[in-house]
Amino acid sequence: MEGRVEDSSTRWESETRQDAGTTMLLSFIAPVLFAAVHSGLEAETPRLRPAYAGETLVLREAAGHWSLLGYGHVLTLEDGGPRVRSFTRSLGWEVGLLDADEILLGPEQSNGRRLFATGPLETPFTLERVAEPPARCLAPTEWTRERVFQAFEETLSDYYPFFEVRGFDWNARAAAARARVAGVTTDAELAELIAGTLEGLGDGHVSFVAEVEGEEIELEPGDSRLERRIRSELDPGLSEAQREVAFERTFEGVFAATRRWIREGLLGGRGVWSEPFLWGRVDEDIGYVQITDMVLESGSLEEMVEVVHRHLEEVLEQLEGVQVMVLDVSLNGGGADAVSHAIAAHFADEPRHAYSKGPAARPDVRRDIVIEPWPGRRFTGPVFVVSSEWTASAAEIFQLCCRVFPHVELVGTPGEAIFSDIVPRPLPNGWELTISAETYTTPEGVCYEGLGVPVDIELPIFDGEDLTTSHRDALLALFDLIRP
Numbered sequence: 001m002e003g004r005v006e007d008s009s010t011r012w013e014s015e016t017r018q019d020a021g022t023t024m025l026l027s028f029i030a031p032v033l034f035a036a037v038h039s040g041l042e043a044e045t046p047r048l049r050p051a052y053a054g055e056t057l058v059l060r061e062a063a064g065h066w067s068l069l070g071y072g073h074v075l076t077l078e079d080g081g082p083r084v085r086s087f088t089r090s091l092g093w094e095v096g097l098l099d100a101d102e103i104l105l106g107p108e109q110s111n112g113r114r115l116f117a118t119g120p121l122e123t124p125f126t127l128e129r130v131a132e133p134p135a136r137c138l139a140p141t142e143w144t145r146e147r148v149f150q151a152f153e154e155t156l157s158d159y160y161p162f163f164e165v166r167g168f169d170w171n172a173r174a175a176a177a178r179a180r181v182a183g184v185t186t187d188a189e190l191a192e193l194i195a196g197t198l199e200g201l202g203d204g205h206v207s208f209v210a211e212v213e214g215e216e217i218e219l220e221p222g223d224s225r226l227e228r229r230i231r232s233e234l235d236p237g238l239s240e241a242q243r244e245v246a247f248e249r250t251f252e253g254v255f256a257a258t259r260r261w262i263r264e265g266l267l268g269g270r271g272v273w274s275e276p277f278l279w280g281r282v283d284e285d286i287g288y289v290q291i292t293d294m295v296l297e298s299g300s301l302e303e304m305v306e307v308v309h310r311h312l313e314e315v316l317e318q319l320e321g322v323q324v325m326v327l328d329v330s331l332n333g334g335g336a337d338a339v340s341h342a343i344a345a346h347f348a349d350e351p352r353h354a355y356s357k358g359p360a361a362r363p364d365v366r367r368d369i370v371i372e373p374w375p376g377r378r379f380t381g382p383v384f385v386v387s388s389e390w391t392a393s394a395a396e397i398f399q400l401c402c403r404v405f406p407h408v409e410l411v412g413t414p415g416e417a418i419f420s421d422i423v424p425r426p427l428p429n430g431w432e433l434t435i436s437a438e439t440y441t442t443p444e445g446v447c448y449e450g451l452g453v454p455v456d457i458e459l460p461i462f463d464g465e466d467l468t469t470s471h472r473d474a475l476l477a478l479f480d481l482i483r484p
Contacts, residue, residue, distance in 0.1 A: 048104035048117055048124065055080050062105050062114065066127035070359025071423065071437065072159055074133040075116075077103075085137040086425065088154035091147070092137030093428040119301070126365040143428045145190045149181045152194050152433065155425050159437045160206070161360035165450035168201050191217040191431065203436055203450075204392060204418045210431040224416060225389040226462045227251065250467075255331065257468040262290055262328075266475065272318065274311045276339070279319065282479060287322035287379075289315060291343065294394035295335025308342040309374065316346065316377040324482055325379050327402075328386040330412055330461050330471065334393025344401035345374040347383055347408065353443045354401040360439045371401050383408040384478060387453070388461035388471075391415030399453040400440065411478055412461045414452025457481070 051059045057079050066075045075098065076083040082103060084095040106115035106124060115124030132138070141147065153174050163170040177197040184190045191210035198206060198219050208219040223231065230250050234243050263271050266288060267280035275297065278290040296304045319325070325347075344354070351372050358366030385402050387395070387410065396415040402408045420436035427433055441447045448454075459477060464470030 048106050048115060051103040051105045059105055065130045065132055067130050069126045069128055069365050070362030074137065085133045087134050087137050088151060088158050091151050091154060092134050095426055123367060145184050146181055148427055148429050151428050159361055160435045162436060162450050166202055173197055188212045188217060195219040204416060205420055205422045205436045207434045254467045258471040261472045277311055277315055279315050285323040286479065287319035287325045290328045291332055293332060293335050294339040301336060301338055304336060305338050305342045308339055312346045313377050316379055323381055325383045326386060327383060329391050329395040329398055330386050330388035332391055332395035334395050337394045337397050340394045340398035340401060341371060344371050344398060346378050347405060348373040349380045349405055349407060352404045354404050355440050355442055357438055357440045359437055380407055384411045384482065387412040387415050389413055393418050396453055409456040411457045412455055412459050414454060417450050417452040419449050
């Protein structure tokens with residue numbers, strides 16, 4: 001199949017809808033990380049209207065209580081701002097005011113539901129009118145350490161759906177911790193107990209941070225496969241402090257050597273860098289684009305998306321004439337799904353359903369994510385997307401977007417297997433907890449959370465004998481494979 005760069009007479013437009021992924025859009029520890037999709041909302045989003053002018057509720061017909069379906073939160077829309085309450089199967093508590101730049105609402109439907117978003121480019125989530133918050137959210141509660149632990153345990157039990165796929169015996173772990181909580185006498189001990197209960201889960205989107213007497217106690221997220229390998233090869237005679245220094249030096253050395261070879265070896269020092277892209281020609285027929293992040297250092301979500309489109313117009317113009325494109329996300333730790341959608345649009349041949357997402361607790365409110373072809377420059381020849389065990393989060397969602405294009409093959413190894421938005425679930429005493437509460441499913445109905453997106457061509461990106469040259473050797477093997 002001959003590669004081609006397509007250039008429509010219609011230039012890119014700022015209203016393209018994107019997904020915020022793991023980018024924190026709310027300055028408060030909000031009840032959910034709101035996201036937006038690239039397309040499929042054109043008919044709905046314009047119907048959303050601002051609900052607040054400052055702290056005044058201007059859509060008076062929307063006043064009252066609304067359940068945020070699938071997330072265990074109730075929003076009370078009233079003057080002064082939306083008030084958030086959280087609940088589990090037997091407990092409820094007030095979180096505080098939702099602090100967002102915008103609160104947008106759709107019209108109330110016949111079933112008592114409304115669409116709700118925090119910006120014109122954000123995915124509407126589903127609200128359902130309720131007469132009042134659950135009684136347990138309103139009842140006065142003494143938040144003893146035992147009840148705080150109960151709120152933590154029920155939050156995970158009710159809203160975290162991935163214990164089984166991650167091989168984590170939550171019931172046993174929670175029961176063991178529950179048996180110890182009565183003997184806890186300080187907040188520090190409770191925080192250590194909670195963090196320890198989740199230790200080893202291996203989900204990079206699950207976090208816990210407690211500030212106790214000026215000190216932070218937090219969950220260690222666990223190492224990736226690459227990090228575990230580096231630690232296993234360290235001198236066992238080193239002290240713990242020495243091992244940590246040696247680990248950091250080795251880890252940073254692997255990445256530095258890999259990026260140096262890409263710039264100086266693969267691209268011969270002629271690569272062009274514009275955040276988040278490093279690109280150039282491997283030879284006359286092969287273009288290479290390293291995508292370092294799915295987030296930019298500054299700017300709003302909308303500004304990030306515009307920058308990405310502008311850069312990709314330049315990338316595809318300068319790489320015009322190549323027959324094959326290699327997109328490398330093997331060193332990409334994620335960021336905003338909006339960026340993933342924007343990049344994928346430049347390689348889309350036609351509108352395609354990439355995946356569906358929604359709260360695991362309410363699959364009936366899942367939304368389909370469709371990637372539309374970008375109206376400007378696109379490449380629709382053979383594309384190879386390279387991933388590694390370091391590929392994570394929004395970079396894996398980029399894989400989900402690309403796997404539905406018939407001209408794309410996924411190469412390398414599966415990524416870190418974390419897809420769900422980071423969903424904040426603050427505990428009643430203010431300690432910060434985040435969980436993965438959403439499922440991202442393929443058009444075939446498969447969820448790769450905890451598994452990683454399967455690749456079409458397996459290559460040991462970071463499994464070679466020498467980690468400083470393993471990435472290089474894998475790419476050279478790929479180029480040998482795709483050259484005629």
